[in-house]
Amino acid sequence: MGACVAWGLARRGLRVCVLDEGDIALRASRANFALIWVQGKGIGFPAYAAWTKAAAEAWPRLAAELRSETGINVGLDQPGGFTLCLSDRELQANVDLMVRLHSQTDAVIYPYEVMDHRQTKARLPAIGPDVSGSIYCPLDGHVNSLRLFRALHAAMKARSVDYRADHAVTAIEPRAGGFALNGAWGTVRAPKVVLAAGLGNARLAPMVGLEALMKPSRGQIIVTEKATPFLRYPVVTVRQTDEGGVMIGDSEEADGSSLRIDHSISSVMADRAIRMFPLLGDLNVVRTWSAFRVMTPDGSPIYEQSETCPGAYVAMAHSGVTLAPQHAFSLADYIATGTIPKEVAVFSTRRFRVPASV
Amino acid sequence: MTEGMVRRGHGIADLADEYDVIVVGAGPAGLSAATMLARFKARTLLVDENQTPGGQIYRAITLAQSADRRRLGEDYWRGRGIAEDFLNSEAEYAPATTAWSIQSVQDDAERIVGQEVGLSSTGMARLIRAKQVVLATGALERPFPIPGWTLPGVMTAGAAQIALKTSGLVPSGKVVIAGTGPLLYLLAAQLIEAGARVSTVLDTTPRENWLRAFRHAPGFLVSPYLAKGLKLLRTVQRRTRVIRWVSELAAEGEGGLREVVWRAGGCEHRLPADLLLLHQGVVPNVNFSNAAGCAHEWDEAQLTFRPQIDEWYGSSVAGLSLAGDGAGIRGAEAAAIQGRIAGLGCASRLGLVAPAERDRLAVPLRRSLARAMRGRRFLDELYRPGKEFRVPQDPDTIVCRCEEISAGQIRTSVSAGAGGPNQMKVFLRCGMGPCQGRLCGLTVTELIADERSKHPCEIGFYRLRFPIKPLRLRELAALPQTQTAKVAVLADLADTHHSADWNERKPQ
Amino acid sequence: MFRRLSDRASGEVTFTFDGLPVRASAGDSVAAALLAAGVRACRTTPVSGAPRGPYCMMGVCFECLVRIDGMDNRQGCLVPVQEGMRVETQHGARALTTEPAQ
Known part of the structure; x- marks a missing residue:
């Protein structure tokens, strides 16, 4: 998130400084699943569905620009993606969700297909007999998130962004004409400040009259050794990276206290992955880890300028990869110009203060 | 082969769900810790990746034959007693079993009440609880990143020693040994004694180390290392060519090692080779203690990270102890003693020995430990690998x-x-x-x-x-x-x- | 590159490496048996396809990976060789076929 916005601002000619933490930090960017995912998002908030769909459509442009600026291929692949279901009940729940999404007021309409076992097997030959069906959405895809991270750093560097690691911010003071950001390392002054510190926003936002509403959300991921390609399409809980490793994940617990690995959760995820793709059973697991998501109360992003300290912005979303083009292009434009386009203004925290409309 | 020493270990399915103590690693530290704990009637499980006890230093010691004793020497043979004591104890033993995870178990008040250890063997994984855990995961060879070190035909010196201990294999063809550290000469001597023809030993010990080491010479002069070291050096120098002050070491070849290249005396040298054995000391194997969240610190004398430990080898994580080379390189003899001290510490935390009795029992152990560690600083300084090789x-x-x-x-x-x-x-x-x-x-x-x-x-x-x-x-x-x-x-x-x-x- | 000393008593087992019969001593690890048979490289890497062979012999380097009885990526230095075992070169990444052997 921070790297996208910083690069986007530098693209518009602003002088940008990024203050980052050290080698070990609660970086959500390290823990993402690298999906570019549209299906299923935006219940009760069609604007989020629109924002997400636009992000998926803008991804080829982002990948191309990063490649031309840095030479790094981020491995963008948007063949469409699957949600695999292991029972008729699961399939029905997912179908109901898609129907609700497409029938809500101001719904954003996009194509998707509901497939039975046989239809799914035609696209994903490796599925096992327990797969009762699936939902396929042609807009979905994935990237190589490690290369995306590296490309963003290289792109920031190419645009002369002043990136400073080991620069945790302890205090922000609004000053006439700008802000002073302080840490053990000293002080940096700037007329504008963007808080893209993920979980750290909860602490920083109140310093500039903003509120970073978050709820605890912990996710766990399993990664296997490299294997020969077996999966043409990303599945919402299983994907094969372009290097060959298989990632299994997307558990969610309302736990904000501990990053301890819960082997019981790993077991459920591994079990489901093997039922989806029996050939995965003998793969060696090389890593499991858990991370906190940057989860807002309704799961949709928050972008907002401070009313009491204009020039201070907060930006947070748990779909940092999917929304990367929106953050690099639209959000950066908004922050650079100070004008809030309609499609961004809906993501302010004002939505939590009015009664829910759905 | 002594029949009594091959006791059948426990299969993973036979293990209990909970023990007083799980010890990970069957080297001198782990074996001694488990033996000590069993003596105090702690319900103890020793888990080890290899098929038989001994760790790397006493690898395959229970299967060793008289020819191996002759070849590998009395220091190796000493491991037999340590393994025997363990096998005769009441501790349970799970060989060919990997430990892959360890996490604290907390009660509702978030107090650590024990550890849960992930084990795997013969395609089956289990999570087993213990009130105390001793990690005795030993050392591994320090990385030796030179050009061509990934070529087939380039191995660690320790690998050749393991092949000798477990299978009676000796290098053949054109063999070059390169690096620094006491084990380098030990291995060269063992291989030569076993009948291998070692073409050359390339010593990468930097010249300036001798000066630095000299300050710690008094300790070394009274240590058992001195006589042993001199004897090894003499053997090696008599039987093969030793080249000192080597720099710019590289392995070359297409698809496999063909030549070893280095600089010495101001010019480049090349030597055809079938096997290059590299060694520049050992470092603690910290993967387990790191993943378990133990605090680590940099050891400037040994140029490595090691876990922080207290006087009973307890780590920063409650209920988790670390003994032997995994807690800092002190050698096999020290590791066995550390294992006993760590065992005493665990027994005391389990309430099986009163603190006063624990302290009394530890006195002679600590004295032996100090003796075993004499001369260590001299060796650390002398065999500190040069920067270009790290x-x-x-x-x-x-x-x-x-x-x-x-x-x-x-x-x-x-x-x-x-x-x-x-x-x-x-x-x-x-x-x-x-x-x-x-x-x-x-x-x-x-x-x-x-x-x-x-x-x-x-x-x-x-x-x-x-x-x-x-x-x-x-x-x-x-x-x-x-x-x-x-x-x-x-x-x-x-x-x-x-x-x-x-x-x-x-x-x- | 390695030869076996003749002064140790041990039973003999026969296994195959890439289809060819190889004799080994009972108690050998697969990696030691391959070294004794003159095999230097036992796999190619998944990244560049470069050949690799046993390096540490103590289970930490993962260079001696081989396919054993149809199972990819086994650590040769940790698996004791057995009579009739089928050992093969590990070519790159683990092979996944869409029709798994049941």
């Missing part, structure tokens, strides 16, 4: 063998924003292969430190993740599944991410 100067030298990442790529990534080993993983995938950083971790830390003109202790180490040894997805899937875990995974399908019911959840 921090590759040639940008093309592979650092991460698994992901094939070079020193040059790591240096370039530092300036691109990867200021630490964990950021480096994200940038380059280094350390993310199956060896999980064991063969590149120290090199990456020192390279980054070098590039940033900082001290390695400011750079830190990889943060390692479970499983620290691979286990199959099928094994993971067969572990017990709680209802909470099922909800954590399946709730996603119910789409709780995207509900708009914030108002309902908001505290009134």
